[in-house]
Amino acid sequence: MNHFFESKHLLLNSKDKFLPNILLNNVIFGYYEGKIKILLKKLMIYDKWMLPEGFIYKTESVEEAAYRALKENIGIDNILLTQFHVFGEINRLYSKVDKNILNQRYVSIGYYAFVNYSKVKMFCNEKEEIRWFDINKLPKLYGDHNKIINTAIFEICKYINHIPIGYELLPEKFTMSELRLIYEAFLGENLDRRNFQRKMLSMGFINKLNEKSEKRGIKPTILYSFKKDKYMKCLMQFLKL
Amino acid sequence: MNHFFESKHLLLNSKDKFLPNILLNNVIFGYYEGKIKILLKKLMIYDKWMLPEGFIYKTESVEEAAYRALKENIGIDNILLTQFHVFGEINRLYSKVDKNILNQRYVSIGYYAFVNYSKVKMFCNEKEEIRWFDINKLPKLYGDHNKIINTAIFEICKYINHIPIGYELLPEKFTMSELRLIYEAFLGENLDRRNFQRKMLSMGFINKLNEKSEKRGIKPTILYSFKKDKYMKCLMQFLKL
Incomplete structure (x- = not known):
């Protein structure tokens, strides 16, 4: 079975376990050698990078799903995940090509997190790749994922004049x-x-x-x-x- | 057909047109005689008041659905609706009794709006009632709707120290x-x-x-x-x- 059919098969088989039409995307920020990094993932069946995503089991809350997805993607759960916006345009994800693959509309709930770069483990298999990208040098992204990232940054900027950011990103002692x-x-x-x-x-x-x-x-x-x-x-x- | 079966019938008949498992709730604030008011609705089949809700047609964006619902409920569309949070607990809505009626889980997207009290038209039929309540004297609310209202107020408080509120609530000239x-x-x-x-x-x-x-x-x-x-x-x- 090739990747395309295998993924479709997996999704169809588990579709009764998940809420249909809703998923979440985690925008994960790290800091390494003077640069802010964002974690992205690429499925072999697509040619574009995307934010790590998670589906929501019918038996878990949306927040539980966000934390589970984070743990499954990077092995971290003991951090703050903040929900910031819902992305609900009709054609936010699928191009004509993609429509042939999944043919489904998803409303996406955005969460962001700051993580300690050195503690992240990349869990992936031969069907996907996961990698850090410099916030100023992001590759071409899937669907509206650029908008999701920009909205997360905008939301963070709303409070950094009141409460500093950087605690999770910097070492304990910093300049x-x-x-x-x-x-x-x-x-x-x-x-x-x-x-x-x-x-x-x-x-x-x-x-x-x-x-x-x-x-x-x-x-x-x-x-x-x-x-x-x-x-x-x-x-x-x-x-x- | 009684209300119970009629509502169920309507929902079952239109369910293929809407995204399943997602809805939105509008927290609508008005101002009248020195008091902040919130618009609530009561379906005859329930004993509790609730926030006006909207389902999302498969053919419209989440934002379009929020504006459509507002227009359907109070005849207003030319105002600012702000999305503020998603409510996704498993048992956020249904009590044992409710489970018998709709038996479905909904993730709810919260929007708030400030409206001119005098321009609101209450559209309702014999199966529902819609009414303004003083923000300090809310009745017992359905599911987690108290939490939705409190979260909306919290989000508004985040910016009223930077940008005043009241423009949509007060008359053109105010003290x-x-x-x-x-x-x-x-x-x-x-x-x-x-x-x-x-x-x-x-x-x-x-x-x-x-x-x-x-x-x-x-x-x-x-x-x-x-x-x-x-x-x-x-x-x-x-x-x-």
Whole structure:
């Protein structure tokens, strides 16, 4: 059986177990070597990359499905997944070619998560590939997945002026430049170094440490850490989780 | 045929036209005589009030369905509907009794809207009732509809410190006390009169008019109006509509 028929067979066989017409897509952000990364997946039967997806078992809630899908895709479950928007256009997914394959309409619920890059395990088989991409160098994406990613970034930008992002992305001790790079990637603009530092410290979620980074070839720089408890409390209150 | 069988019959007959397992609920806010109101509906076959709902035709987008449902329920379509959250718990709707009637799981997409109270027409028939309720005196609600309303209010509170609400609720010319009453209803707390006025004016969305209200028995009070263009532009940017 070739990939095409095998996938179709699998879907048809399990269709009674899942809610029809609904799925979810996880936008997973990581940080590696000064770049924000997004996790994408490619099924061999398609020529385009896509966001990791999940179907919803009739026996689980939508949120449970989102966490299960995350665990199945990257082996992580102990993180914050935030639901941010529903994508429900009629022709959001299928081109003429795709229609021949699945011939079904899906409404997609978008979730985003920040994960520790080094803890991600890529679970995939010979029918799919999973890989990190630089947020500024994404490949051509399937359906409206570009819109899903842009909407996630937009939603994150709504609160980063109140509660910093970066806790899950950065190492425990980080420099102000590393934090600024993350902001710049999400906001899509360069930020003034001094203003940024002043603002971050005045928000009250970050400790200045009595330590400096000692990377070879770089001038020692002050290190910072998150006030984890305060940060998590405010973030969850803002997101109402 | 009694109501029970008639409703079931209608749903079964049209089920191939709608996406199964998904619906949407509109939280519709109005303002009347100093109180924030929410529009609720009661089907004769149930004993509890519920939010107006809509099913999604296979031939329309989720957003189109939300606007169509609004028009069908209250005859209004020229307003802003904002999608805010998906409610996907397994047992969010049905009690044992309900299970006997529809026996189906629905994932619900929540939308909210502010409408001009005086422009709302209540379309209903002998099988249902539709009515405004004071936000502080809601009746016992069906399923998780209390949670849907509270989540809508929470989402609105996220931006009212940046962009005022009230444009669709208040008359064209309004007093600062009327605007403050709306804030107090959403925030669930009393606000200092002077601080509130200073804050509202500094946000830059409101004009102080050279006119005073002249209600009999009340001291003449300064009137204000919204800077409509600026307000709508910022709001739509914030909500990314």
